[in-house]
Amino acid sequence: MLLATEQLTRRYAGLIAVDAVDLAVPDTGIHAVIGPNGAGKTTLFNLISGLTPPSSGRIVFAGSDVTGDPADRRARAGMARTFQNIRVFNSMSVLDNALTGLHPRLTASLPAIVTRLPGFRREESAAIARARAALGLAGLLTRAHEAAGALPYGDQRRLEIARAMAGEPRLLLLDEPAAGMNPAERASLAALIRAIAAGGTTVLLVEHDMPFVMGLCDSVTVLNFGRRIFSGPPAAARQNKAVIEAYLGPKVAARLGGAA
Amino acid sequence: MLAQQLLNGLLLGATYALFALGFTLMFGVLRVVNLTYGFYFTAGAFIALWLTQFGLSLWLALPAAAIASGGIAVAVDWLLLTRLRRAKADELTSLMVTLGAVLALYAAMTAWLGPDIRRLPPGVIAGGALEAFGLRVSTAQLLILLACVLLAGGLLWLMRATRLGLAIRAMAERPDTAALMGIATGQLAALVSFISGALAGAGGVLIGLNFNAIHPYMGESMMLRGFVVIVVGGLGDIFGALAAGLLLGVVEVLTAGYLASGLKEAVAFALLVAVLWTRPSGLFGVAQGRKA
Amino acid sequence: MSMAALDDLLWTYQNVITALGINGLLALSMYVVLAVGQLSLGQAAFMGLGAYSAALMSLKLAWPFWAVLPLSCVAPVAFALAVGGPTLRLSGVYLAIATIGLGEVMRGVYLNIDLFGGALGLSGIPEAAPQWVIFAVLGLALFVLWRIGRSGVGRAMEAMRLDETAALSMGVNVRRYRRNALLASAVLAGLAGALSAHATSFIGPNDFGFEPAVSILSFALLGGIGSPFAPVLGAWLLTLLPEVLRPLADLRLVLNGVVIVLAVLFLPRGLLSWRMPRRAM
Numbered sequence: 001m002l003l004a005t006e007q008l009t010r011r012y013a014g015l016i017a018v019d020a021v022d023l024a025v026p027d028t029g030i031h032a033v034i035g036p037n038g039a040g041k042t043t044l045f046n047l048i049s050g051l052t053p054p055s056s057g058r059i060v061f062a063g064s065d066v067t068g069d070p071a072d073r074r075a076r077a078g079m080a081r082t083f084q085n086i087r088v089f090n091s092m093s094v095l096d097n098a099l100t101g102l103h104p105r106l107t108a109s110l111p112a113i114v115t116r117l118p119g120f121r122r123e124e125s126a127a128i129a130r131a132r133a134a135l136g137l138a139g140l141l142t143r144a145h146e147a148a149g150a151l152p153y154g155d156q157r158r159l160e161i162a163r164a165m166a167g168e169p170r171l172l173l174l175d176e177p178a179a180g181m182n183p184a185e186r187a188s189l190a191a192l193i194r195a196i197a198a199g200g201t202t203v204l205l206v207e208h209d210m211p212f213v214m215g216l217c218d219s220v221t222v223l224n225f226g227r228r229i230f231s232g233p234p235a236a237a238r239q240n241k242a243v244i245e246a247y248l249g250p251k252v253a254a255r256l257g258g259a260a
Numbered sequence: 261m262l263a264q265q266l267l268n269g270l271l272l273g274a275t276y277a278l279f280a281l282g283f284t285l286m287f288g289v290l291r292v293v294n295l296t297y298g299f300y301f302t303a304g305a306f307i308a309l310w311l312t313q314f315g316l317s318l319w320l321a322l323p324a325a326a327i328a329s330g331g332i333a334v335a336v337d338w339l340l341l342t343r344l345r346r347a348k349a350d351e352l353t354s355l356m357v358t359l360g361a362v363l364a365l366y367a368a369m370t371a372w373l374g375p376d377i378r379r380l381p382p383g384v385i386a387g388g389a390l391e392a393f394g395l396r397v398s399t400a401q402l403l404i405l406l407a408c409v410l411l412a413g414g415l416l417w418l419m420r421a422t423r424l425g426l427a428i429r430a431m432a433e434r435p436d437t438a439a440l441m442g443i444a445t446g447q448l449a450a451l452v453s454f455i456s457g458a459l460a461g462a463g464g465v466l467i468g469l470n471f472n473a474i475h476p477y478m479g480e481s482m483m484l485r486g487f488v489v490i491v492v493g494g495l496g497d498i499f500g501a502l503a504a505g506l507l508l509g510v511v512e513v514l515t516a517g518y519l520a521s522g523l524k525e526a527v528a529f530a531l532l533v534a535v536l537w538t539r540p541s542g543l544f545g546v547a548q549g550r551k552a
Numbered sequence: 553m554s555m556a557a558l559d560d561l562l563w564t565y566q567n568v569i570t571a572l573g574i575n576g577l578l579a580l581s582m583y584v585v586l587a588v589g590q591l592s593l594g595q596a597a598f599m600g601l602g603a604y605s606a607a608l609m610s611l612k613l614a615w616p617f618w619a620v621l622p623l624s625c626v627a628p629v630a631f632a633l634a635v636g637g638p639t640l641r642l643s644g645v646y647l648a649i650a651t652i653g654l655g656e657v658m659r660g661v662y663l664n665i666d667l668f669g670g671a672l673g674l675s676g677i678p679e680a681a682p683q684w685v686i687f688a689v690l691g692l693a694l695f696v697l698w699r700i701g702r703s704g705v706g707r708a709m710e711a712m713r714l715d716e717t718a719a720l721s722m723g724v725n726v727r728r729y730r731r732n733a734l735l736a737s738a739v740l741a742g743l744a745g746a747l748s749a750h751a752t753s754f755i756g757p758n759d760f761g762f763e764p765a766v767s768i769l770s771f772a773l774l775g776g777i778g779s780p781f782a783p784v785l786g787a788w789l790l791t792l793l794p795e796v797l798r799p800l801a802d803l804r805l806v807l808n809g810v811v812i813v814l815a816v817l818f819l820p821r822g823l824l825s826w827r828m829p830r831r832a833m
Contacts, residue, residue, distance in 0.1 A: 352591045353816060360809045361809060364808075371802055483652070483656065488653075522660060522661065525660035533634070
């Protein structure tokens, strides 16, 4: 397993956002956490990426316990993420954004930065090449020198993915990547995600849109009110009574019978 | 001896608590470390001074000065902060604006009036003192203590037992939601500014009377104590400010008595830094300070 | 023009030129903290610590200036570490409050402890810092900060200023950057203090209080923080303006305060909003 959470729990005053969730993400493929709004998906993501400390439970990434590690250390260990509300660095150029994603791979020391020795310059051009490759993957190479904040919405989402991929992470966490996109944009996004997974990076995404997930993912985990109610292949999720109830409410689910 | 020192410490602490009441209210509700607060304190003292020079009795000059200081606070808040609030600027941005403003205000006041120390005319309370059980309290000190308790009590009552207080607390918690629920947040913010400014002004008069010194930078010299009180007491916590003020007074008097009087500020500062290291939401405060 | 008047004029200019160098360094000391999205108002206090410790090393120990200058950073760095806490995790409003407090405290300490000369301050400090040294230090600081600003480190600094959460998720060690920025700020201000003490031969407890602390902020905000040159430009403008417009001299603190207000409200990127081109690393 690349990533595993064990009994992961996060309580807020008067509510349990994530309740004893066990999640296992294999070393390859595309995996999803789905669930209705307010199911605790984003909280789970923040727990995994280290932005929110858990109330109890454990997180194991690439064989080591990262539960107590801050977010930046997890990023340097090979975890990259995007955000539901886009957080590109608006006033930086598109290329600079991608280069920021490369931060975990930078090794130059302060004296090397100040003196700009040849070895440093080689590393520098390698970094640019890598950032441009990530932009190329996301189809943003032609806009490399525009300000990130000026990009259209869909491109900003893709830029976030490119930025996360620039650091060549082992695990890519996508928080509602398809939110606000039209069908055409969704299709091209799905292609991008498949290309990323084919390149060897494991993808874990959070979505509340079932159809988008169904065709794309190798496995899904369904959350409802902070609890894991299902885990398995997408096709089985469609048949699962608890999942249908969670999405449609018990009454509609009963009326549909098993027809869904 | 020790008893007298403890008493002196409590009385000194009452001045700190009095200074910090409005300060902590401003932070707690408006989410601004508003450094112009020290200026309302100075302004209150000077306005009372001028009014008494025109022959007004101190007891009329005090509320008049408080009201005028409150008015100045509303004007300054409107000029500097409404715009930032609308733009949802972060706390550091508004802190910087008030920092610049207060420097300009102090400096302008000094350029206009000169740096000399002035005194309120010896009025009803000068020289009087109370003695009992071998302890001595001056009338001015008693007045401060009384004012401190009354104002803090009044403020607590306002915040906890009235509809207005409920609305203010709602705004402090969630300004956006409060606005949606029909609370006129702009007017409330102005009202909170007014109350804070008036508290500062009243504090300026009383403390100016107690220390027998009024000068343009008197607010600035209270600032460090103000920080200690609001941080130790919990940002926005009225009861905490009262407790922290008294604690600080006792600590300072004991430091001066048993160590060296030059170390008073240093000890106060050490207290501030130690609390910041360990408990960013204050010693007494429940974390009603800040949430990201 | 009589000789005395000429001397007077030169002397005045000398002081202004020295002030340009010192204030430039102080502006940079504010810049490094603002560049990571933090606000410290301890620069004047750090400067005072550098100035007093350097002056004492020269006066009491008679150490040579070239040894005193680097050692003048020790006290400011130690105090920066102390204020920031054992793990230097103080940030945001709390860092601002603690650093304002530091200035207030140090003034009380200088005034009350005999070693520091009390209200009279320390005088007779050897004038061992010629102007070229001041400007050499300023030039070196500008060069280093310029190179850093253009590098990946500079990009990480900008990233955490723009969006700390996103920067964290990119692997930027936000805490370490914050700490290093505060320490760099202490070093620059400490050097400025030592240089200023050895250029003017006198220091007093009121040179490093609230007013200079806020004035240093006005330098950086007027210039902006798009590049290290911007805050230095701001410092030079605010140093020269009262010299050129004489009536402003008495109101220079008012001017500095108003500049902060106007810059924050209407000129958030400063006068020199040009940003340095960035290299890859």
